[in-house]
Structures are given as structure tokens and as C-alpha cells.
Amino acid sequence: MAQHxxxxxxxxxxxxxxxxxxxxxxxxxxxxxxxxxxxxISEGDSPEHVNLILEGWACRYKQLEDGRRQxxxxxxxxxxxxxxxxxxxxxxxxxxxxxxxxxxxISRDVxxxxxxxxxxxxxxxxxxxxxxxxxxxxxTVNLGQRTALERIGHLLCELFIRLRTxxxxxxxxxxxxxxxxxxxxxxxxxxxHVISRAAGVAxxxxxxxxxxxxxxxxxxxxxxxxxxxxELPAP
Amino acid sequence: MAQHxxxxxxxxxxxxxxxxxxxxxxxxxxxxxxxxxxxxISEGDSPEHVNLILEGWACRYKQLEDGRRQxxxxxxxxxxxxxxxxxxxxxxxxxxxxxxxxxxxISRDVxxxxxxxxxxxxxxxxxxxxxxxxxxxxxTVNLGQRTALERIGHLLCELFIRLRTxxxxxxxxxxxxxxxxxxxxxxxxxxxHVISRAAGVAxxxxxxxxxxxxxxxxxxxxxxxxxxxxELPAP
DNA sequence: GCAGAGATTTCACCTGTGTGAATGATCGCA
DNA sequence: TGCGATCATTCACACAGGTGAAATCTCTGC
Numbered sequence: 180m181a182q183h184x185x186x187x188x189x190x191x192x193x194x195x196x197x198x199x200x201x202x203x204x205x206x207x208x209x210x211x212x213x214x215x216x217x218x219x220i221s222e223g224d225s226p227e228h229v230n231l232i233l234e235g236w237a238c239r240y241k242q243l244e245d246g247r248r249q250x251x252x253x254x255x256x257x258x259x260x261x262x263x264x265x266x267x268x269x270x271x272x273x274x275x276x277x278x279x280x281x282x283x284x285i286s287r288d289v290x291x292x293x294x295x296x297x298x299x300x301x302x303x304x305x306x307x308x309x310x311x312x313x314x315x316x317x318x319t320v321n322l323g324q325r326t327a328l329e330r331i332g333h334l335l336c337e338l339f340i341r342l343r344t345x346x347x348x349x350x351x352x353x354x355x356x357x358x359x360x361x362x363x364x365x366x367x368x369x370x371x372h373v374i375s376r377a378a379g380v381a382x383x384x385x386x387x388x389x390x391x392x393x394x395x396x397x398x399x400x401x402x403x404x405x406x407x408x409x410e411l412p413a414p
Numbered sequence: 415m416a417q418h419x420x421x422x423x424x425x426x427x428x429x430x431x432x433x434x435x436x437x438x439x440x441x442x443x444x445x446x447x448x449x450x451x452x453x454x455i456s457e458g459d460s461p462e463h464v465n466l467i468l469e470g471w472a473c474r475y476k477q478l479e480d481g482r483r484q485x486x487x488x489x490x491x492x493x494x495x496x497x498x499x500x501x502x503x504x505x506x507x508x509x510x511x512x513x514x515x516x517x518x519x520i521s522r523d524v525x526x527x528x529x530x531x532x533x534x535x536x537x538x539x540x541x542x543x544x545x546x547x548x549x550x551x552x553x554t555v556n557l558g559q560r561t562a563l564e565r566i567g568h569l570l571c572e573l574f575i576r577l578r579t580x581x582x583x584x585x586x587x588x589x590x591x592x593x594x595x596x597x598x599x600x601x602x603x604x605x606x607h608v609i610s611r612a613a614g615v616a617x618x619x620x621x622x623x624x625x626x627x628x629x630x631x632x633x634x635x636x637x638x639x640x641x642x643x644x645e646l647p648a649p
Numbered sequence: 650g651c652a653g654a655g656a657t658t659t660c661a662c663c664t665g666t667g668t669g670a671a672t673g674a675t676c677g678c679a
Numbered sequence: 680t681g682c683g684a685t686c687a688t689t690c691a692c693a694c695a696g697g698t699g700a701a702a703t704c705t706c707t708g709c
Contacts, residue, residue, distance in 0.1 A: 241555050249558040251551050266540050271548050305501050313506050315550055316486050320476045322557035323484040323602030327666070358686065367558030369667050374688065562696070593656065604697050609658065611696095 180233060180283070181206035183257030183345040188303040190344060198297050205293055206231055209284040219260075219274045219282070226264040228284040232256050235280035236356055240364070241272045250365035252315065253277075253338065253357075257345040262290065262304055278356045322367050327376040330366040335380065415468060415518070416441035418492030418580040423538040425579060433532050440528055441466055444519040454495070454509045454517070461499040463519040467491050470515035471591055475599070476507045485600035487550065488512075488573065488592075492580040497525065497539055513591045557602045562611040565601040570615060 181202045188194060194202075210233065213219060219230060219237060237254040251272060254260060260274055265287050294301040314337065321330050335355075342353045362377070363370040416437045423429060429437075445468065448454060454465060454472060472489040486507060489495060495509055500522050529536040549572065556565050570590075577588045597612070598605040 239551075241551065243555075243559060247559045249555040251554050263540065263544065266537075266544050272551060302501075305498065309498065309501050312547060312550070315547070315554070316474075316476065316507060319486050319550070319553055319557060320478075320484040322554060323600075324478060324482045359688095360686080365558075370686090371668080371688090372666055375666095594658095595656080605656090606658090606698080607696055 180210075181231065183233070183347070184231060184259070187257045187345050188300075188307065191306045192299050192303045194299055194303070198299050201293055201297055202300065205285050205289050206233065206283040208289075209286070211282055211284060213276045213280045213282070215276055215279050217276050219276060219280070220270055221273045222270050225269045226261065226267065228286045229262050229264065229290055230260040230274070231283045231285055232258045232260070233281045233283055236277040237274060237280050237282075238277055238361070238365070239272055239274050248364045249367070250361060252311075252318070253365070255338070255341055255345065256347065259304075259307065262308060277361060327366070327368050327372055328380060330368065331362065331373065331376050332380045334362070334366060415445075416466065418468070418582070419466060419494070422492045422580050423535075423542065426541045427534050427538045429534055429538070433534050436528055436532055437535065440520050440524050441468065441518040443524075444521070446517055446519060448511045448515045448517070450511055450514050452511050454511060454515070455505055456508045457505050460504045461496065461502065463521045464497050464499065464525055465495040465509070466518045466520055467493045467495070468516045468518055471512040472509060472515050472517075473512055473596070473600070474507055474509050483599045484602070485596060487546075487553070488600070490573070490576055490580065491582065494539070494542065497543060512596060562601070562603050562607055563615060565603065566597065566608065566611050567615045569597070569601060 181199075184206070185194065185199050185202055188202075209228075213235075220226065222241070232254050234256055237260075239251040239254070239260070240248055241251060242248045254274070264270075294304065317333075317337070321333050325333065338355065339348065339353055342348050347353060359373045359377070360370045362368075363373045366373070368376070416434075419441070420429060420434050420437055423437075444463075448470075455461065457476070467489050469491055472495075474486040474489070474495070475483055476486060477483045489509070499505075529539065552568075552572070556568050560568065573590065574583065574588055577583050582588060592600075594608045594612070595605045597603075598608045601608070603611070
């Protein structure tokens with residue numbers, strides 16, 4: 180059940196069989212299923228548990244009164260939505276599904292128990308959180324400084340690498356169950372503009388992405404290097 | 415010395431005299447001084463300690479090869495640069511001063527000691543970190559969805575409120591020792607464009623900001639509500 | 650008191666991206 | 680088998696914001 184999370188964390192620390200066992204256990208109870216385009220938790224709600232994505236894609240987003248929407252980050256299998264969220268009274272943003280999603284609700288107690296008993300897990304979760312905030316910084320740069328072409332190229336590279344980390348790629352290709360409107364909401368572009376630029380990425384990209392945070396920011400523009408199939412995973 | 419940090423944390427938890435004493439102590443040792451426009455720590459360096467800003471302004475930024483620069487966040491007195499940074503091998507971004515800065519370097523051991531012995535401080539630092547990441551999310555929305563006018567209005571409100579939290583405002587005004595180029599780097603705008611829009615903010619704004627995360631995103635644009643003096647604090 | 654660097658302000662012009670609308674594809678479902 | 684909904688694609692046009700350059704203005708140091 181928790182194989183994606185375990186695979187991801189093992190990029191940073193070596194987990195013992197007991198560590199893995201404990202994670203599996205935590206991910207087994209309280210599994211919930213959501214359809215596509217549903218809110219898992221909405222702005223203003225108070226968070227009750229940490230959600231571990233087992234299957235499917237989701238996103239964190241914020242919506243302005245006039246309808247403008249910004250996707251703040253994507254969640255793919257193995258991702259934890261806010262392992263520290265209990266401190267806050269209420270959510271300042273929403274989390275919604277993109278595809279149908281299967282997730283495990285992990286209660287505060289279970290999580291505290293986990294970090295109390297398994298120091299390697301604690302360390303790995305710290306690292307996971309730091310990587311997440313580093314990605315968040317990269318998005319800030321993406322939105323603030325890069326052109327449309329570069330933004331989309333960079334985002335595709337990020338997602339490809341994250342999927343590869345949890346073993347959800349095949350060679351140079353991966354599934355990308357995200358509509359153009361959603362790509363636009365994530366990159367701060369209009370849906371109409373996404374296509375012309377996404378086409379540009381497809382033309383230019385042939386290199387393989389390397390490293391954790393690819394930075395294709397030169398004047399030459401982004402090279403995606405990812406053969407992306409727009410296709411939903413078979414259930 | 416640590417009065418700004420203490421004042422900020424007390425918005426969330428009530429600190430005992432001993433808590434405050436401990437914070438004061440930690441901020442007293444290893445004080446360093448930087449000039450304006452210097453790097454405190456650069457991309458690629460490995461972080462050695464947590465920096466507590468005592469006086470002056472700094473910022474976190476990332477620079478692309480072709481010179482484009484994105485300011486990712488501002489630091490004002492009372493702010494901690496990354497209370498969790500030790501987990502990372504090397505910095506993926508730089509921290510540089512804007513004005514001359516006085517800061518306290520807090521070592522890993524001192525910080526761990528602090529969080530071990532003073533649970534209220536631990537809780538307050540957790541809260542501080544969550545607020546910081548919430549601000550980071552807000553920047554993502556700012557850069558991705560808002561117009562130039564709204565971006566600048568929102569940024570000015572944020573800074574005013576943060577300064578008020580640490581007691582660095584006077585009535586409706588505060589110091590803003592930030593150049594237009596820096597405002598542009600933070601909002602993803604060109605310096606030339608900042609001025610026309612900043613002028614717009616000055617004209618439109620007369621309301622007082624309210625709440626922690628002001629959201630002036632309606633079609634009417636941003637209202638800054640802050641009378642800002644562009645002036646360096648006397649040394 | 651002067652020189653030089655950095656910051657602000659203004660201008661004219663250009664371009665990247667948004668808007669709105671119309672047309673085709675694709676897919677789930679009755 | 681066909682209907683409706685959701686996405687993708689394309690086009691023509693509009694405009695927000697970028698670019699480059701030049702003219703002040705304001706410090707700061709000598």
C-alpha cells in the first residue's frame with residue numbers, strides 16, 4: 180500500500196524492515212476513495228489528519244473571489260499532504276483531486292506514534308518536507324521569472340522526476356493526467372496559451388532530464404525531454 | 415536583543431520569563447554584522463547555523479544563469495532564516511542583505527537545546543514555520559494570478575502587517591528600505607513597471623489592512639492602505 | 650564642494666500573453 | 680447508438696507589461 184512513499188523515502192534514508200512495516204501499517208487503516216475533481220479538504224476546514232496519496236493525482240490550490248485559481252502544488256502517489264498541519268486551526272487553501280484518488284488518512288496520534296518510535300522515519304519525513312518547500316521555492320521562481328515555454332518545460336521535468344522517484348515512469352515516458360486548464364492554473368498561463376507552448380516544449384525537448392531540480396532557464400528555452408502520454412492510468 | 419522575535423512569537427503562545435530569557439540568551443552570542451547588498455549565505459554553501467535577524471532587512475533569492483533574479487521572501491527583524499536547514503547538505507538558494515543587517519548565528523546545538531528544554535518555544539517555532547510556508551503559498555498565488563497593481567498592493571500589505579507584528583510600524587506608516595528593482599524582483603515585474611503601479615497603489619489605497627493575509631484580489635484591484643516612507647532606518 | 654554610483658522617473662516602442670468565440674475531438678453514459 | 684459534457688485546437692484581436700535609453704535626483708566618499 181505504502182510502496183510509493185517507502186520508495187521515495189529510501190532515496191534519502193535506508194529504512195529497516197520494521198520501519199517499512201510501520202509505514203505499511205499506518206497506510207492500511209482509514210483508506211478513502213475520491214472521484215476526479217472533488218475537494219479532499221476545503222479552505223476554512225480544520226485539518227483532522229494527514230493524507231497520504233496512494234493512487235491518483237491531486238493538487239493544492241487557492242481560489243480568488245473572481246474565479247481565478249492558482250494551483251500551488253501537485254500531489255502524486257507517495258506524497259503526504261502537510262505532515263505538520265495540526266498546528267493550524269483552519270486551512271488557508273484547498274486540496275482537490277485531479278484524477279480519482281485513493282488515500283490513507285493518518286491521524287495525529289498514529290503519526291506522532293510513528294515519529295516517536297522510528298527515528299529514521301522522522302528524519303525521512305523532515306527531509307521530505309524540506310524537499311517539498313524547495314519545490315515550492317522553485318515554483319516561485321518559475322512563475323516570477325520564466326517565460327511560458329520555460330514554465331511548462333520546467334513543470335514537466337519536475338513531475339517526471341518526481342514520478343520516477345516513486346517508480347511511476349516507463350523509460351522516458353510517464354502518464355500525465357492533467358488537463359491544459361490545470362497546467363495553465365499551475366503555471367499562471369491561460370489554457371489557450373498552454374497549447375502553443377506545450378507544443379514548443381514537445382518540439383524542442385529531446386534531452387534527458389538530470390538531477391533533482393532541472394533548471395532549463397537559458398535563453399534557448401526549456402527542453403522537456405519527457406515523452407508524455409496524456410492518458411489516465413487504467414484502474 | 416531578541417525582542418522582535420519574542421514579540422512575534424507571543425502573538426501565538428504566551429511565553430514565560432524563562433522562555434524569554436532563553437531566547438535572549440541564544441540571540442546574545444555570535445552576533446554578526448553585514449553591510450547592505452552582501453550575501454549572508456550563498457547557493458551551494460552548506461548551512462552551519464540558523465540566522466536570527468536582529469536589525470535590518472534581508473531576502474532569500476534565486477538567480478538564473480542569464481541574470482534574472484527572483485526574490486523568494488523577505489526577512490525583517492525577528493525572522494529566522496530556516497530553523498530546520500541542517501538536514502540539507504547545501505543551499506539551493508542564497509540569502510542576501512538589503513540594508514545593513516545585524517544577526518545572531520544560532521548553532522544547531524543551541525537550537526536543539528532550546529527546543530528540548532522549552533516546549534512552548536518549540537510550539538511557537540512550529541507555528542512560525544507554518545506561517546512562513548503559508549506566506550510562501552500566497553506569493554505563488556501573487557505571482558501566478560494577480561496583476562501588477564495587485565501584486566504590489568498585496569506585497570506592501572504583507573510587509574506592513576509583518577512589521578506591525580514585531581512593533582516596527584508607527585500608526586499607518588512604516589519604513590520600506592527596498593529599491594524598485596528589488597520590488598520588481600520580488601513581484602516578477604520590471605523595475606520600470608513597478609513605479610507606475612506603485613503610484614497606482616498609493617493613489618488607490620486608503621483603507622487599513624486587516625487580518626493576517628489580506629486578499630485584495632477583486633476586479634477593483636489592490637488597496638494598499640499603507641503610507642510608506644522610503645527611507646533607511648537610522649543606524 | 651565635487652565626482653561618481655546608484656536609484657528614480659519618464660518616454661516611445663515592441664512583444665508575449667490574455668480574451669472570446671467557434672469548431673472538432675473524445676468519452677462516459679443512457 | 681446517439682446525446683451531452685469535457686477537452687483540445689485554432690483564429691483574430693486587445694492590452695498588460697517588457698525593453699532600452701536618457702534625463703534627473705540623491706546619496707556617499709574624497
